[in-house]
Amino acid sequence: MATDTHRAIEAVWRIESPRLIAGLTRLVRDVGMAEELAQDALVAALEQWPAEGVPRNPGAWLMTTAKRRAIDQIRRNETYRRKVEEVGRDLEESTPDIGAMVAEDDGIGDDLLRLVFVACHPVLSTEARTALTLRLFGGLTTDEIARAFLVPETTVAQRIVRAKKTLANARVPFEVPQGEELAARLSSVLEVVYLIFNEGYSATAGDDWMRPALCEDALRLGRILARLAPREPEVHGLVALMEIQASRTGARTGPGGEPILLADQNRARWDQLLIRRGLTALERAEAVLDARPGPYVLQAAIAACHARARRFEDTDWARIARLYEQLAATRPSPVVELNRAVALSMAFGPAAGLALLDQLLAFPALQSYHLLPSVRGDLLTKLDRYAEARVEFERAASLTRNERERALLLDRAAACSSRGLKPGAA
Amino acid sequence: MRFMVITKATAESEAGVLPATEDFETAGKFIEELVDAGVLLAAEGISPSGDGARIYFDGEKTTVVDGPFTETKELVAGFFLVEMKSLEECVEWFKRYPFARLGAGEPTNVEIRRVFQAEDFGENFTPEQQAAVEDRERRAKAAGNS
Numbered sequence: 179m180a181t182d183t184h185r186a187i188e189a190v191w192r193i194e195s196p197r198l199i200a201g202l203t204r205l206v207r208d209v210g211m212a213e214e215l216a217q218d219a220l221v222a223a224l225e226q227w228p229a230e231g232v233p234r235n236p237g238a239w240l241m242t243t244a245k246r247r248a249i250d251q252i253r254r255n256e257t258y259r260r261k262v263e264e265v266g267r268d269l270e271e272s273t274p275d276i277g278a279m280v281a282e283d284d285g286i287g288d289d290l291l292r293l294v295f296v297a298c299h300p301v302l303s304t305e306a307r308t309a310l311t312l313r314l315f316g317g318l319t320t321d322e323i324a325r326a327f328l329v330p331e332t333t334v335a336q337r338i339v340r341a342k343k344t345l346a347n348a349r350v351p352f353e354v355p356q357g358e359e360l361a362a363r364l365s366s367v368l369e370v371v372y373l374i375f376n377e378g379y380s381a382t383a384g385d386d387w388m389r390p391a392l393c394e395d396a397l398r399l400g401r402i403l404a405r406l407a408p409r410e411p412e413v414h415g416l417v418a419l420m421e422i423q424a425s426r427t428g429a430r431t432g433p434g435g436e437p438i439l440l441a442d443q444n445r446a447r448w449d450q451l452l453i454r455r456g457l458t459a460l461e462r463a464e465a466v467l468d469a470r471p472g473p474y475v476l477q478a479a480i481a482a483c484h485a486r487a488r489r490f491e492d493t494d495w496a497r498i499a500r501l502y503e504q505l506a507a508t509r510p511s512p513v514v515e516l517n518r519a520v521a522l523s524m525a526f527g528p529a530a531g532l533a534l535l536d537q538l539l540a541f542p543a544l545q546s547y548h549l550l551p552s553v554r555g556d557l558l559t560k561l562d563r564y565a566e567a568r569v570e571f572e573r574a575a576s577l578t579r580n581e582r583e584r585a586l587l588l589d590r591a592a593a594c595s596s597r598g599l600k601p602g603a604a
Numbered sequence: 605m606r607f608m609v610i611t612k613a614t615a616e617s618e619a620g621v622l623p624a625t626e627d628f629e630t631a632g633k634f635i636e637e638l639v640d641a642g643v644l645l646a647a648e649g650i651s652p653s654g655d656g657a658r659i660y661f662d663g664e665k666t667t668v669v670d671g672p673f674t675e676t677k678e679l680v681a682g683f684f685l686v687e688m689k690s691l692e693e694c695v696e697w698f699k700r701y702p703f704a705r706l707g708a709g710e711p712t713n714v715e716i717r718r719v720f721q722a723e724d725f726g727e728n729f730t731p732e733q734q735a736a737v738e739d740r741e742r743r744a745k746a747a748g749n750s
Contacts, residue, residue: 189692193641236696394687401642428721449721451645451685 183228191220192317194237198244199314200289203352205248209296210342213314215251219244291406292352298367301348306341307370308377309334315402316395326392327377364407368416368474371399375420379427393424404459414463415475421456422481425449441490453485476505495525512541520553528560548577552587559594568594606645606719607686607694613679614710618652618672630702638686638697649682677712691716 195216202212219240233239297310312318312326320338324331355363378392400417407413429447432438460482463475471479480501487493502518515538523531535554544550555570571591575584623631638644654672673679688694694716703712 185690185692186696189690189696192689192693193696391689394689398642398687402640405640405642455645 183232184224186232187220187223187227190223190232190236190240194240195220195317196290196293196315197237198240200293201241202244202248203293203296204289205245206252207352209293209310209314209345211251213342215244215248216240218247288354290402291354294367294403294406295354295363296345296350296352298363298370299345299348299350300363300366301344301350302341303337304370304373306337306344307366308373309337310341311370311399312374312395313338315399318395326389364410364412367403368412371396371403372416372420372474374399375423379423390427393420393427396420397424404462408462409466411463411467412472412474414459414466415472415478418456418459418463418478419474419481421452421459422478422485425452425456425485440484445488448485456485457482470508471504473505473509476501476508480505493524495521499525512538512544512547515541516544516547516549516553523557523560528557532557532561546577548574548583548587550574551577555587555590555594559590559597564594564597567591605688605690606721607688607691608717608719609684609686609694609698610680610715610717611682611684612712612714613653613676613681614712615676616710617681618654618676618679620652620654634701637700638684643686643688643697644684645687646685647683650680653679685719691718 198216198219199209199212202215203209206212206215222243223236223240227233293314294311297314298307302310308327309320309323312323313320318326320334321331324334327334354360375393375396378389378394378396397417397420400413400420404413404417425448426440426443428449429443429445430438438444456478460475460478463471463478467475480498483494483498483501499518499521502514502521506514506518515534519531519534519538521531522534523529532554535550535557538544538550551570552574555567555574558564558567558570568591571587571594575587575591578584578587635644635647638647652672656671656673658669658671658673660667660669684698686694686697688697698714698716701714703714
């Protein structure tokens with residue numbers, strides 16, 4: 179019986195903690211203190227609920243308990259402040275009217291949004307932002323976060339403690355930034371959510387059940403963000419991107435856990451519900467778009483092209499190539515260029531892709547990137563230039579750090595040799 | 605984890621009494637909360653069984669019986685599709701569904717069931733079967749387009 183109540187409390191905590199912490203942060207203006215107050219309320223629940231039963235409105239119970247403690251603390255600080263003033267020193271901060279602060283109970287959505295911006299503040303390292311966001315929004319324990327990121331629990335605990343201290347010292351205001359700052363800060367928020375998603379999505383490291391669950395957490399975070407900031411196209415773009423990528427989860431690995439490439443995936447295993455949600459989110463992004471689409475909207479549009487194609491052969495490669503071109507203009511990166519080259523070759527033939535790849539050879543960042551020679555080799559094979567292709571595959575094999583991939587590339591190189599020797603094949 | 609939360613029919617819903625404006629308001633607020641929390645994937649209501657039919661199978665024989673059907677409490681009146689961390693979380697969420705304030709106060713229940721996803725089928729679902737599903741979908745799509 180007691181364990182049942184404990185499981186119920188855990189579930190209530192997951193549902194209620196983000197709003198609880200957000201509301202308390204508004205009250206005490208300190209994320210660390212707000213989380214401690216919320217945790218105290220949780221402890222009180224763990225003490226009382228097993229005996230008295232879970233209250234009808236557990237969220238309100240937790241909030242009332244936590245607020246009472248918050249007010250006690252503010253009063254204590256107030257007394258302290260008066261004492262300090264008596265001695266003749268002044269404190270720069272004035273404590274606002276407690277009654278007004280507690281009464282001001284609406285605008286919970288705003289509180290949550292403010293909390294996201296605080297948790298993802300640039301004064302924190304990316305790791306700290308990620309851990310804090312998962313802790314405050316996902317309701318995850320330090321132990322769960324540690325397992326998800328394959329790091330020791332003490333590391334995560336320290337990161338969170340330090341993050342809260344940093345926020346308090348930097349006196350980060352509890353507000354949603356405005357104007358130009360909003361765009362800059364929003365991209366930090368989106369980056370954190372996408373990072374959490376990718377941590378779960380790029381799976382295959384270990385059989386830990388937490389990793390796919392991270393995708394769900396990130397998706398949930400993204401959907402919450404989209405509700406909180408409906409006028410921001412990039413938020414919808416990120417949600418669309420994540421929904422569509424998540425729709426492929428069931429098709430991305432074989433029975434032995436081996437990765438299956440997009441071209442070879444069984445599209446019947448793609449989750450059509452998530453695809454529909456993704457396409458809807460993309461439409462929303464496009465509806466509120468007032469300037470050129472940002473990187474998440476563009477990546478979502480590319481993902482949507484794949485999602486719409488029931489067969490690999492149906493893929494609209496010309497559109498994908500155009501989208502990569504836009505993406506390259508918005509956020510130039512050699513990897514984007516490489517993808518663009520692949521799309522070009524699929525849409526307009528291997529020669530078109532090869533022309534772009536040859537320009538990429540100049541990028542120093544790509545000198546040791548095994549996919550460049552690998553893709554070149556592939557295109558050269560399609561053009562029947564086997565001798566050159568072999569050299570590329572061998573070079574790619576020497577650059578990759580993955581044994582399975584190396585074997586595959588060497589096989590392809592060997593196949594080029596035999597094709598090249600055939601009379602009339604050159 | 606994905607769960608389907610099945611809501612059951614009541615004498616009223618089977619009689620085709622549609623929810624009152626306040627009921628939409630009450631239920632709407634709860635659904636809004638699910639959306640805000642990012643957990644709702646779909647939600648639908650189902651019209652009375654009088655609009656439906658059942659097909660009975662007995663060996664080779666099939667019999668079609670038109671609705672309405674008895675055992676109101678066993679009938680499905682709607683469903684939610686939600687994504688939750690655990691069954692417990694789903695239970696905690698739906699304990700808040702404002703049933704008491706909806707309808708005529710008739711006792712009812714919701715049933716929570718986990719939804720299988722592609723990865724749950726494991727190796728019993730062979731690659732050949734996967735290919736067959738894919739092929740069927742392709743043909744169904746082609747038929748839909750023509």
